[in-house]
Amino acid sequence: MLVTWRYRLRNGLMEKFDPRARWIFSLAFLFAVTMFWDARFLLFFFIIAFAWYFSSRAKWKETRRGWYLIGFILFMMIVINTIITGGGAGGVVPPGGHLVWPQGGTFPLFDWHFHFGLTWERLWFAICQVLRIGGISAIFLIIPYTMDPRVYGVTFRGLGLPDRFAYSMELAFRYVPTLARDFGTTLDAQRARGYEIERVKGGIVKQIIRIAPLIVPVTMNSILTGEDVTNAMDLRCFGTRPRTWLNKLTFHWQDYALIGFSIFMLVGAVIAIYGFHIGNFWVPYFWLKLAE
Amino acid sequence: MQKKSWKFGTREVVYSAIGAALYAVLSLATNWIQLPSAGNVSFRPAIVIPLFFGVVFGPIVGFIAGFLGNIISDLIAGYGLWFWWDLGNGIIGLVPGLIAVWMTTYKATKDIVWAEVFSVIGVLVGMGVASVSEMWVSGADINTVIFANFIPAIVPDLINGLILLPILLIAYAAIVKRSGR
Numbered sequence: 001m002l003v004t005w006r007y008r009l010r011n012g013l014m015e016k017f018d019p020r021a022r023w024i025f026s027l028a029f030l031f032a033v034t035m036f037w038d039a040r041f042l043l044f045f046f047i048i049a050f051a052w053y054f055s056s057r058a059k060w061k062e063t064r065r066g067w068y069l070i071g072f073i074l075f076m077m078i079v080i081n082t083i084i085t086g087g088g089a090g091g092v093v094p095p096g097g098h099l100v101w102p103q104g105g106t107f108p109l110f111d112w113h114f115h116f117g118l119t120w121e122r123l124w125f126a127i128c129q130v131l132r133i134g135g136i137s138a139i140f141l142i143i144p145y146t147m148d149p150r151v152y153g154v155t156f157r158g159l160g161l162p163d164r165f166a167y168s169m170e171l172a173f174r175y176v177p178t179l180a181r182d183f184g185t186t187l188d189a190q191r192a193r194g195y196e197i198e199r200v201k202g203g204i205v206k207q208i209i210r211i212a213p214l215i216v217p218v219t220m221n222s223i224l225t226g227e228d229v230t231n232a233m234d235l236r237c238f239g240t241r242p243r244t245w246l247n248k249l250t251f252h253w254q255d256y257a258l259i260g261f262s263i264f265m266l267v268g269a270v271i272a273i274y275g276f277h278i279g280n281f282w283v284p285y286f287w288l289k290l291a292e
Numbered sequence: 293m294q295k296k297s298w299k300f301g302t303r304e305v306v307y308s309a310i311g312a313a314l315y316a317v318l319s320l321a322t323n324w325i326q327l328p329s330a331g332n333v334s335f336r337p338a339i340v341i342p343l344f345f346g347v348v349f350g351p352i353v354g355f356i357a358g359f360l361g362n363i364i365s366d367l368i369a370g371y372g373l374w375f376w377w378d379l380g381n382g383i384i385g386l387v388p389g390l391i392a393v394w395m396t397t398y399k400a401t402k403d404i405v406w407a408e409v410f411s412v413i414g415v416l417v418g419m420g421v422a423s424v425s426e427m428w429v430s431g432a433d434i435n436t437v438i439f440a441n442f443i444p445a446i447v448p449d450l451i452n453g454l455i456l457l458p459i460l461l462i463a464y465a466a467i468v469k470r471s472g473r
Contacts, residue, residue, distance in 0.1 A: 006368065030375075034429055037431065065369070076440055077426075077430055077432055077436060077440065092431055125431070129431055132430070132431070140373040141373075143367070143373050144367035149367070164300055164305050165300075165356070167305055168305045168306075168308040168309045168356055168360075169309075169312075170309075171306065171309035172310075172312035172313045172316075172356075172361075172364060173313075175309055175310060175312075175313035175314075176313045176317060176364060179314055179317045180317045180320075180321075183317055183318070183321050187321075204451060205451075208337055208451065208452055208456060209459075211322065211337045211456070212456060214321075215318060215338075215460070216463045218314070218317075219341070219344070219460060220463055220464065220467055222310050222313075222314055223307075223464070223467065224467070224471070225310075226303075226306045226307055226310045227471075230302050230303045230306045233302050233305075233306065234302050238302050238305075239301070239302060239305075
């Protein structure tokens with residue numbers, strides 16, 4: 001089994017920023033954008049998100065798998081939320097509104113009359129959902145493609161995570177290729193003994209139990225290895241004083257600028273929503289004119 | 293030596309990392325294993341890893357195995373980062389970890405039953421938190437959250453977790469007995 005990280009150096013503008021500054025920006029963006037349902041504000045965030053996304057220089061063929069998943073989730077949400085259930089969209093869209101089919105409709109073959117409660121306001125809400133979720137997705141989808149897995153530990157240590165947690169994170173990233181290799185070896189060994197993972201006979205329970213000969217040896221083997229690693233770390237006095245890290249991170253002027261912008265964005269969002277009471281769900285006049 | 297629920301020493305650091313890496317690798321590895329009887333439902337047998345690491349090594353190890361393992365798995369698969377779903381996976385490992393101090397032999401019926409009960413609670417709470425977050429992030433209504441997020445998430449997790457957890461606990465009991473650890 002081949003496990004490869006999605007990261008590779010692309011020399012994009014995004015990579016010029018310190019990973020800590022990028023996390024602060026991403027989280028500030030998430031908290032800021034989730035305060036709004038006004039499409040004008042959401043469009044602003046959407047543009048920022050995709051400007052950020054394209055600064056990575058990641059190609060479509062690299063990221064398309066993630067986008068397909070997001071597209072599927074978004075489609076399901078909008079179809080169920082807006083078209084089928086119309087459940088008030090989490091209390092955002094006011095009740096009532098302008099019906100898309102005020103007279104209802106008739107199934108041509110059976111002559112069944114139906115009343116469909118879809119409103120223009122809910123359709124506009126669906127557009128807002130696309131802008132909001134699309135923006136959030138662009139910010140977070142690009143992280144694995146542009147952030148070196150070797151710096152996750154030191155990054156989160158720099159963001160205030162305790163040493164032990166950050167080290168655990170670092171260790172986990174380093175274990176992945178080893179465990180993937182162990183899994184491949186176990187799979188090959190079991191197959192050599194006549195194990196058939198692809199056998200389709202049996203119900204769900206049998207299918208799941210059939211996976212046990214793979215999961216059990218890999219898990220138990222890694223637990224035994226873990227004891228040795230623990231002993232080795234204890235013998236080297238792990239945790240008795242603050243750690244030093246192989247990769248050092250240093251803030252530069254562009255990182256301070258990004259952090260400043262992140263704070264401005266978040267504080268601005270809070271002031272807009274709680275100070276000026278703007279940014280809540282809003283439907284433009286031209287859209288409601290379509291209902292007439 | 294007496295067990296402590298919330299201890300996070302060297303052993304816990306190592307097993308958190310192993311649990312997370314294992315959860316990530318097995319999630320990715322079992323993605324390509326087709327379960328024809330399950331239709332289009334996404335099955336993830338690896339969900340047993342945070343449950344198992346929680347029950348055996350405690351709540352912090354269980355939490356990190358689920359939380360970090362889900363992050364790594366998504367990073368490798370290229371799905372980006374979805375904090376609330378990562379948190380939900382962390383809770384799945386944390387809740388069964390609450391009974392780690394009461395575990396005795398791991399293969400006794402009582403131990404297995406309690407592990408299963410807390411695993412069910414962990415899956416319900418973890419996926420509940422993750423699903424409800426969609427109301428805040430995506431503006432989904434409660435019906436969508438229940439039928440499009442919560443139920444499709446808990447059903448495969450419960451089936452996989454409840455079947456595979458006793459198998460892993462019995463295997464672990466044999467290792468404990470043999471190694472005397």
